Amino acid sequence: MVERRIAPMDEIKALQGKKSKESMEIDKHMIRLLCDCTEDTNPKWKDTAPPSMITTAMISGGALALGIPLPFKRSVAAGADWDFFKPIKAGDTINTTHEFFEIQDKSSDKGPRALMVYKSTHTNQKGEVLAVSTNTIMSY
Amino acid sequence: MAQLYFDDVKEGMSLPVMEKTPTTQTLVRWAGASGDYFELHYDKDFAQSMGFPGPIVHGRLEAAFLSQLLTDWIGEKGELRKLSVQYRGNALPGQTLKLGGKVTKKYTQGGENLVECQIWVENPEGKQITPGTAVVSLPSKK
Numbered sequence: 001m002v003e004r005r006i007a008p009m010d011e012i013k014a015l016q017g018k019k020s021k022e023s024m025e026i027d028k029h030m031i032r033l034l035c036d037c038t039e040d041t042n043p044k045w046k047d048t049a050p051p052s053m054i055t056t057a058m059i060s061g062g063a064l065a066l067g068i069p070l071p072f073k074r075s076v077a078a079g080a081d082w083d084f085f086k087p088i089k090a091g092d093t094i095n096t097t098h099e100f101f102e103i104q105d106k107s108s109d110k111g112p113r114a115l116m117v118y119k120s121t122h123t124n125q126k127g128e129v130l131a132v133s134t135n136t137i138m139s140y
Numbered sequence: 141m142a143q144l145y146f147d148d149v150k151e152g153m154s155l156p157v158m159e160k161t162p163t164t165q166t167l168v169r170w171a172g173a174s175g176d177y178f179e180l181h182y183d184k185d186f187a188q189s190m191g192f193p194g195p196i197v198h199g200r201l202e203a204a205f206l207s208q209l210l211t212d213w214i215g216e217k218g219e220l221r222k223l224s225v226q227y228r229g230n231a232l233p234g235q236t237l238k239l240g241g242k243v244t245k246k247y248t249q250g251g252e253n254l255v256e257c258q259i260w261v262e263n264p265e266g267k268q269i270t271p272g273t274a275v276v277s278l279p280s281k282k
Contacts, residue, residue: 030173033169033172033173034173034174034204036169036173037166037169037170037173037174038160038170038201038204038205038208039160040204040208040211042141042208042211042212043141044141044211044216050204050207050208050211051207051211051220051223052203052204052207052208055200055203055204055207055223056173056174056175056176056200056204057174057175057176057178057200058174058175058176061175061176064175064176074190074191076180076190076199076227077199077200077227078226078227079224079225079226079227080199080200080203080224080225081222081223081224081225082222082223082224083221083222084219084220084221084222084223087219
């Protein structure tokens, strides 16, 4: 993993709106690895990926893709939302646009704290929107 | 896997409880399958430098478990439409996590039969470490 740089809040705010694009083909092996790990034996997940494929960091991890520096040393995931419109099928190429949407400075007398919000849109090779997601990282 | 129909859902009803016990091996497998190699989930020294007792379970793995709770419940013809989670606590590998949910609302919108639920991951101490909400679409018997 790339070491995350620490940067001043103003420098990070200037990066709001920064976007990146990623593309990934999903095959049956990837679906099987995911379902084996979570012990998800639902027979539906053969040619169709479970929704949890979209929730993975490699698909909806905008923080990883954009490499925005952190304001403080520590960071953890704070929350996430996913809207699912169409399922991923084996053989689909998922094209994702990530955006560093905003940083909210939540520092108080209890200490430094900030929420970093990332938004992502996921489409398939036909241009159909499969899902949109929002992920929030807390740095402290 | 039984099919759940919109007609059979009542507000206030509970979802079947699911238990998961992710181990350190589960975390390694999840890292590989999901592309999440954050050291917090496998490096004890790194995790302790961040103030944790050791590596913690990926929040996204808990989200995947909640997704499975819902897709198992709604059956083949149901669809998960929305999943929202807040990470308010941490799970340690080896702990048995209890996943549950409750129906909060059912309605029809845009020709779809939709059901809203509260969902959660509960740690062995009974604390909801990952609460959230979900919306599923269900077929009707008619």
